[in-house]
Amino acid sequence: MANLHRFANPAQFQRLSRALLPWVAGITAILFVLGLYFALFASPPDYQQGDTVRIMYVHVPSAWMSLFCYTFLAVAGAVGLIWRHPLAFMSARAAAPIGAGFTFIVLATGSLWGKPMWGTWWVWDARLTSVLILFFLYLGHIALSRAFDDPARGAKAAAVLALVGAVNVPIIKFSVDWWNTLHQPASVSRLAGPAIDSSMLPPLFLMAFAFMGYFFTLLLIRIRADLASRKVQALRVAALAAAE
Amino acid sequence: MLDALRTFLGMGGYAAFVWPALILTAVVLVSMLVLSLQDLRRAERTLQGMEPADRPRRRRGAA
Numbered sequence: 001m002a003n004l005h006r007f008a009n010p011a012q013f014q015r016l017s018r019a020l021l022p023w024v025a026g027i028t029a030i031l032f033v034l035g036l037y038f039a040l041f042a043s044p045p046d047y048q049q050g051d052t053v054r055i056m057y058v059h060v061p062s063a064w065m066s067l068f069c070y071t072f073l074a075v076a077g078a079v080g081l082i083w084r085h086p087l088a089f090m091s092a093r094a095a096a097p098i099g100a101g102f103t104f105i106v107l108a109t110g111s112l113w114g115k116p117m118w119g120t121w122w123v124w125d126a127r128l129t130s131v132l133i134l135f136f137l138y139l140g141h142i143a144l145s146r147a148f149d150d151p152a153r154g155a156k157a158a159a160v161l162a163l164v165g166a167v168n169v170p171i172i173k174f175s176v177d178w179w180n181t182l183h184q185p186a187s188v189s190r191l192a193g194p195a196i197d198s199s200m201l202p203p204l205f206l207m208a209f210a211f212m213g214y215f216f217t218l219l220l221i222r223i224r225a226d227l228a229s230r231k232v233q234a235l236r237v238a239a240l241a242a243a244e
Numbered sequence: 245m246l247d248a249l250r251t252f253l254g255m256g257g258y259a260a261f262v263w264p265a266l267i268l269t270a271v272v273l274v275s276m277l278v279l280s281l282q283d284l285r286r287a288e289r290t291l292q293g294m295e296p297a298d299r300p301r302r303r304r305g306a307a
Contacts, residue, residue: 040252051256058269101276109265116261214273221280228287235294 010087010227017220024220028213035206043203055113057203060188061211062105066134067169069099069215073141074166077159087223089155092162093145094222098215100138106131118182126175127183130168137165 039057046053073092080088110128111121122128145151145158176185187195194201255262 225284
């Protein structure tokens with residue numbers, strides 16, 4: 001049982017996550033109901049883009065989450081490499097597929113928004129290309145963290161990838177200012193204040209918080225699953241050692 | 245009533261783009277949740293199946 005002692009700290013996490021999970025999931029569900037109500041019923045169509053603007057209420061929150069999630073990966077990777085906290089690598093491993101999911105949503109909904117508004121599904125402009133690279137970085141992270149027999153080695157390799165790839169995060173954010181893109185520039189986080197009509201802000205922020213809550217709900221579930229399967233692994237190793 | 249529903253579903257002529265975008269988002273989000281919950285259940289069930297054999301050594305001081 002000696003190799004179980006290192007789960008002492010994660011055991012505390014298990015207790016905390018068990019208490020937190022119903023609250024996070026419940027708040028997320030309420031935010032989704034409110035957000036969807038505002039996004040679909042209680043907000044006007046755009047004066048130029050008509051009802052396609054409703055795609056924004058899933059596109060923009062998932063874009064924010066794809067960047068948030070990658071920053072989370074990079075920070076968790078750094079914490080894991082520097083302080084060797086076991087939960088840091090575990091949360092990075094749990095977060096990477098969620099980030100990939102959000103990035104896939106941004107690309108797909110952006111495409112579905114681009115076709116009627118720009119006349120094309122895809123264009124190799126700076127914003128779209130850098131987000132596609134972000135998607136590949138997520139896939140690389142997922143593949144690397146599972147590529148070694150020893151999960152600790154995979155976690156370290158993936159953490160290095162996350163840190164190197166972090167340079168892409170500001171590139172994505174500022175791509176619409178640095179280069180001429182078909183994608184429109186930022187209209188919410190501007191120094192001059194949002195350029196978007198105030199009637200569109202409640203659904204946008206409600207959905208953004210719902211996506212954030214969804215991320216943490218999934219993260220807690222996935223870390224708990226990972227902890228449980230590692231415990232299974234440790235018990236199997238202990239049983240084998242006892243049998244010898 | 246029916247007209248209002250038709251207007252709503254019509255999305256000002258952009259139904260073919262708005263609904264697929266929303267449905268696709270829902271499908272991705274829900275499948276991530278389902279897969280994660282499956283992982284959790286599977287691991288916890290395996291763990292429960294393993295622990296009885298292990299119990300004599302783990303219960304230190306318990307009756």
